[in-house]
Amino acid sequence: MLSKLTTSLPPHLSLKFLKVYCRSGDLMRARQLFDKIPEPDLPTWTVLISAYSKQGFPKEAIKMYAELRNRSIVPDTLVLLSVAKACAMSADIVKAKEIHENANKFGFRSDLLLGNAMIDMYGKCRYFEGARRVFDDLKVKDVISWTSMCSCYINCGLPREALRALHEMGLNGLTPNSVTLSTILPACSDLKYLNLGREVHGFVIRNGVGDNVFVSSALVDMYASCLSIRQAQLVFDKMAHRDIVSWNVIITAYFSNGECEKALNLFCQMRVEGVKLNYASWNAVIGGCMQSGRTQQAVEILGQMQESGLKPNQITITSILPACTYLESLRGGKEIHGYIFRHWILEDMTATTALVFMYAKCGELELSRSVFNMMPRKDKVAWNTMITANSMHGNGEEALLLFNKMLNSGVQPNSVTFTGVLCGCSHSRLVDEGLSIFHSISRDHAIEPDAEHYSCMVDVLSRGGRLEEAYRFILEMPIEPSAGAWGALLGACRVYKNVNLGRIAAKRLFEIEPHNPGNYILLSNIFVAAKLWGEASETRKLMREKGIRKLPGCSWVQLRNKVHTFVVGDKSNDQSDEIYRFLDDMGEKMRLAGYLPDTDYVLQDLHQEEKEDSLCNHSEKLAVAFGILNLNGESSLKVFKNLRICGDCHNAIKYMAKIVGVQIIVRDALRFHHFKDGFCSCKDFCMLINIGPSTFHRTEQSGCERLTFPSETDREFPWHVPRNKASAKVYDMTCSCSVDIFCREFKNDDAPIFNCGMEPRQSNYVQAVLPTTGVPPITNHSAHSTSQGTSSDLPREISLNMYLKEEVRAMPQFWEAKTF
Structure with missing residues (x-):
């Protein structure tokens, strides 16, 4: 019937039927009718392109325009207006530039209506340079032109330029309308310009546009962003008509200000008044509960959202996934993963990145890695998340490998990237690698290291046992050392039992964060481990006097x-x-x-x-x-x-x-x-203990690191391991870290083994076998070892191997210290 009708109708009647189909929303039949027209003219093209654009099919509108140009048809302003709107909807910057070129080519450079549409188009595409060129080409600029330019600047993250454009608008004798005001107020919000926002509010009152719901909602958001919650509530209360946007704004404001109860009360009031909730409403409350630490309540509200008939979208998923990490609910996380897979949200990098983080926080690093590897595209946040995931699991080597892959893929690192990599180096005690990464931050990537980077570097040095170097690093920092830096040093002093540096670090921490119980506990532990009971007692007493209580474990x-x-x-x-x-x-x-x-x-x-x-x-x-x-x-x-x-x-x-x-x-x-x-x-970093750096001195001979007694008075030091102890510890100055002595069963006797996990320049184990008897007087000061030693010819120095593999093995001969 349709084919017979179109072949018998003249062009003007075909155009009328086409308009009927488009107005009724039946675009499929409209397209079928259009395809039956042998030579559609420009008005016919315009009707269908405009219909696609208005009804939310921007790609079809752009595709139709491409067909029009392929037939060498010259567009008019109406066609270009429709396609400009389609480009704005799809944020297609390539097609947007093409439309701009065509407008100039066909003589519409100064057309006000088309120019305003193209400014808006570039604004939606976040390309302010193109918008400014269109704006400057307009010989006559109206309020819409200036408002569109302000909106473009705000969309591009340039609020100051938006305010400057508003000022120029006033100098040109134009008065802002309600759209201009609702557009410019977000600039005050972004810049936290409360005084300027109040001036705009005064202008709103004087010009009688306070009843405009968009202006009022923008005012509520401005006051909330400037932390003037009381004023935001007053504006909200005076609104004659509250739309869903104003409700969402005030609820989000209370959540952002940490007033969770008031936000939830408003959410309940909103539902009682019959306001139909949209995705923004549910996501605001779920996200607010998560930020406030109410993870269980966030999960419950998610259930209510689903009961209302709305399915979680990408923002919902991204907001709720951290709940699985706080609740350690791996099953819940896997259910969300399944939902993401079924609803094709895997293409969304934000949602999949949240999955990567969730699995890592739940202890499933392999699943985290699998999701990351399946991502078709990886942005900076995704790389940072995977690097951080490996760091928190102690995989410093893999964090470094990922960092190099990130660079090779062309993604530039940011401050967060280096924090993650340095944390990985600290957990894996990759001191030299950490130093190299730290120096490359400013040298190779033009990023100024911040307090977090310096704290991580202190942690890298401290965990590697290089406490004195870490202390010097803190003293030479170009910025004020943070609690993180001193805390890293104090924690390492507990591990390596460095009482003197522990006192220094604790003193600074007590000044920076006087009410943090962890610092007092660490210092007390250092004193107790060193048998300094009096100082440990004084530290606990100081806690009680300040009313500081230890967090229950x-x-x-x-x-x-x-x-x-x-x-x-x-x-x-x-x-x-x-x-x-x-x-x-x-x-x-x-x-x-x-x-x-x-x-x-x-x-x-x-x-x-x-x-x-x-x-x-x-x-x-x-x-x-x-x-x-x-x-x-x-x-x-x-x-x-x-x-x-x-x-x-x-x-x-x-x-x-x-x-x-x-x-x-x-x-x-x-x-x-x-x-x-x-x-x-x-x-076993947390297992390292030592008896202090004064036990041994360091000497170098033929490039070999050796442990020696510092003086003749120390000859009576008991090298043997007591029979009632499984292990003891000594301090190795060659690598500034603790060395374990483990008792093992041998055929003749027990032989303790030196086992060190970190070298000054290498990450290899060191080991040497020592006798289980006390050290007799020594007269020979030269370094030597014998294969058949006795208590009278014990070697003066014990040579430690710097090139052993990680597997700890017993020496084949009891008294012999060997280099492998």
């Missing part, structure tokens, strides 16, 4: 969608008896495997047995025990803790993972620890 594990929380000595769990029996049995198995409790981490002055009993009550051990008892065939277990894991628990969990044969992942306040087969991904 707790650990939790999620099993079958339920979170089980434990505190020290917790017996509230239904399986408490079973948990403590398990720990007792496991303790015996661990002792047989070589574990002995490290009571240095029990800071009370208790008897040895009491200290060992106290260690069994730590929350992370209880959580791990509960998790193992309820594994149900799972090969891995994830435990989370709000504070740093203590050294003894760290050592114990290594043994548990090996004995039970599962991987145990513990996330503490700082990083992830992956325990498997008796090893931890952190390379």
Whole structure:
């Protein structure tokens, strides 16, 4: 019927039928009718192009215009107006420039109506240079021209230019209208120009446009952005008609100001008054709850959103995914991942980047890596997220590898990138690599290092055991050292038992953040580990006098969608008896495997047995025990803790993972620890303890690092490991880090092994075998070693190998220190 009709109708009747189809919204039949017209004229093209543009099909409108030009038809202003609007809708900058060229080519350079449309087009494409060229070509400029130019500047992130254009508009004798005012107020919001915003408000009142809902909503947003919430509420209350935008603005304002309860009350009031909620409303409340730490409430509101018939969009997904990291709900995160996959949101980089971060925070680095690798495009944020994910899991080498891949892909790093890379270097103790990266920030990338970068670099040096160098680095910083820098040094002083530097760092921290309990606890721990009971007591007393209380430690594990929380000595769990029996049995198995409790981490002055009993009550051990008892065939277990894991628990969990044969992942306040087969991904940094740098001096001979006694008076130093201790520690000045001495069973006797995880210039292990008897008087000052040594000819110096592989092995001959 349609084909017969079109072949028999003259062109003017075909145009009428085409208009009928377009007005009714039946664009499919309109296109079919158009295709039947042998030689459609310009008005016919204009009707269909305009219909596509008005009804939200910009790509079809642009495609039709391309067909028109291919037939060498010269467009008029009406066609160019429709296509300009289509380019604005699709933000197609390439086609926008083409339209601009055609307008100039066909003599419409100074056309006011088309010029205003093209300014708006360039504004939507965020290309202010093109908009300015169009604006300057206009011989006559009206209020719409100036308003469109102001809007373009704001869309391009140039609020000051927008205000300058408004000023020029006034100089040209034009008065802003309500659209101009609602357009320019966001510039005051962005710049936090409260006084200028008040002037605009006064202009609004004097000119009687306060009833305009767009102007009022912009005023509410301006006052809220300038932290004048009371004034924002007054404007909102005086609004005769409140649209959904004004509601969303005031609710977001209260969330941004930290007044979560008021925001939620307004949200309830909004629903009671029957306001139809849109995506912006739900996303504002979900995002606000997440920012306020109300993760559970955010999840509940997401459920209400779905019950209302609205499906989560990209913004919703991005807002709610962090809830899975706070609740440690991996199942919830996987459900959201499935939703993203089913609804083709994987193309959205923001949503997929949030997935990468969620999996990493939940301890699933492999899944995080898989999502990242599947991303078709990776922007700067995606690269930064994956680098940070590897850093928090202690994979510094992979963080560096990703950084290099990022550079090779043409993506330029920013400040966040270097923070992530330096954190990875610190967790993996890649000191030289960290120094190289730090120096490249300003040298190769023209980025000025900020306080975060300096703090990370202090952490890199401190974790590598180079405490004196870290201290000098702080003193030479061109900016005021932050709490992060001093805190990194103080934490390393606890690990390496450097009391003097610990005092200095703590003193500065007490000045910067006097109410942070962690600093006092760290200093007290340093004193206790050094047996300085009086100073430790004074530090605790200082805390009490200032009313500072230690944050209670707790650990939790999620099993079958339920979170089980434990505190020290917790017996509230239904399986408490079973948990403590398990720990007792496991303790015996661990002792047989070589574990002995490290009571240095029990800071009370208790008897040895009491200290060992106290260690069994730590929350992370209880959580791990509960998790193992309820594994149900799972090969891995994830435990989370709000504070740093203590050294003894760290050592114990290594043994548990090996004995039970599962991987145990513990996330503490700082990083992830992956325990498997008796090893931890952190390379036992938190286990390092030493007896102070005064024990040994450093000498260099033929490029070989050696440990020597500093003086003859130190000859009586007991090199042997007590029989009732599983391990002891000494300080290695060659690499400024602690060296473990582990007792191993040998055929003839026990031989302790030096095992160091960091070298000054290399990340190789160092080891040497020492006797288990005391050191006799030594008269030979030369360096030597014998294959059949006795107590009378003990070598004066012990040569340490700098090129060993990571696997610790016993020396083949008992008294011999060998270089491999």
